[in-house]
Amino acid sequence: MRRLQHHIAEARAAARNLSARLGPLQPADLRPARLVLRLDDADLPGSLGEGAPLAEAALQARIAEAVGWLGPLPVTVFSAGIDAEGPAIELLRFAHRLDNATTLVTAGLGLDERVALALMDAGLGRLCLRLDADSAAPGSPAQGALKALRFARNARQAPLDLECWLPWEGASAAAAPALLLWARAAGADGLRVVAPWRAEDLSPAPPPAAAPPFDRTDPGTRALLARMKDATPGPGADGRSALRRPFGPCPVGGQRLELTLNGRLCACPFQVPIPGDGALASRVATGASDHLQAISACDRVCAHPELVPAPLGPTRSPWPG
Numbered sequence: 001m002r003r004l005q006h007h008i009a010e011a012r013a014a015a016r017n018l019s020a021r022l023g024p025l026q027p028a029d030l031r032p033a034r035l036v037l038r039l040d041d042a043d044l045p046g047s048l049g050e051g052a053p054l055a056e057a058a059l060q061a062r063i064a065e066a067v068g069w070l071g072p073l074p075v076t077v078f079s080a081g082i083d084a085e086g087p088a089i090e091l092l093r094f095a096h097r098l099d100n101a102t103t104l105v106t107a108g109l110g111l112d113e114r115v116a117l118a119l120m121d122a123g124l125g126r127l128c129l130r131l132d133a134d135s136a137a138p139g140s141p142a143q144g145a146l147k148a149l150r151f152a153r154n155a156r157q158a159p160l161d162l163e164c165w166l167p168w169e170g171a172s173a174a175a176a177p178a179l180l181l182w183a184r185a186a187g188a189d190g191l192r193v194v195a196p197w198r199a200e201d202l203s204p205a206p207p208p209a210a211a212p213p214f215d216r217t218d219p220g221t222r223a224l225l226a227r228m229k230d231a232t233p234g235p236g237a238d239g240r241s242a243l244r245r246p247f248g249p250c251p252v253g254g255q256r257l258e259l260t261l262n263g264r265l266c267a268c269p270f271q272v273p274i275p276g277d278g279a280l281a282s283r284v285a286t287g288a289s290d291h292l293q294a295i296s297a298c299d300r301v302c303a304h305p306e307l308v309p310a311p312l313g314p315t316r317s318p319w320p321g
């Protein structure tokens with residue numbers, strides 16, 4: 001039964017993603033397809049906000065409220081570092097218990113076997129490990145994390161999807177051949193090249209093409225990377241008439257709602273945030289106009305997997321069997 005509920009939630013999220021492409025959104029109509037909880041800088045653009053850090057219970061309350069508002073929906077936690085006592089694991093467990101598919105995006109800092117086992121027990125469905133130029137070096141956080149996750153996944157017979165993210169910028173792009181080989185040998189299920197947030201950070205070389213299914217870089221990202229080479233500085237690439245949104249404004253407003261540890265709420269991290277505090281639905285209904293208008297007026301095209309509706313990897317139910 002819970003497996004069926006999970007598939008229904010995924011279908012609803014896919015339908016919301018589709019409807020997000022169809023035109024400008026009024027705040028009252030906004031139905032985000034995904035909730036993102038950002039617990040630290042995690043290499044995302046934009047600040048964490050000015051407010052006092054939210055307690056774990058307050059973040060759980062926001063998850064419960066989102067489920068009451070939108071029904072079960074994918075929940076992504078962004079946390080560069082993770083420890084057994086920190087809020088990330090409890091938030092993932094809480095989201096999982098409410099039948100939300102869960103994803104953790106992390107750099108793997110502090111992710112040892114104890115933490116990895118706790119993540120399996122929390123029902124984590126997908127983990128995206130963000131690599132850097134040194135990830136293939138012995139003793140790197142990514143190497144320790146991947147080893148611990150493989151151990152925990154086997155120990156718990158858990159259906160965790162383990163994907164590596166390779167930012168296509170600077171030293172990490174230069175180290176791509178070694179990182180690709182290492183990630184495959186180290187037991188990741190796939191590797192995805194991710195666009196840099198801003199065009200000026202792009203590495204000029206074309207990204208490598210490994211054999212599928214290990215290579216998960218989608219065609220939209222490859223097309224964006226080619227366009228970012230000639231783009232003016234800023235998020236994504238110039239222009240709004242190609243790639244993923246031939247019709248209407250950027251769909252990011254319908255695809256994600258991001259809440260930071262300090263209460264900053266937004267769909268696009270590059271735009272002015274949604275003001276206020278407290279319940280998500282009322283903040284959106286009363287304060288999202290400026291945010292949605294800024295998205296509607298944006299003349300860029302972003303295709304970072306965090307901002308676009310492409311699935312982060314093969315859909316795998318966290319429910320075995």
Ligand code: SF4
Pocket residue numbers: 235236250251252268269270271294295296298299300301302307
């Ligand atoms: S294209 Fe979309 S995601 Fe990118 S900056 Fe503009 S509104 Fe934000």
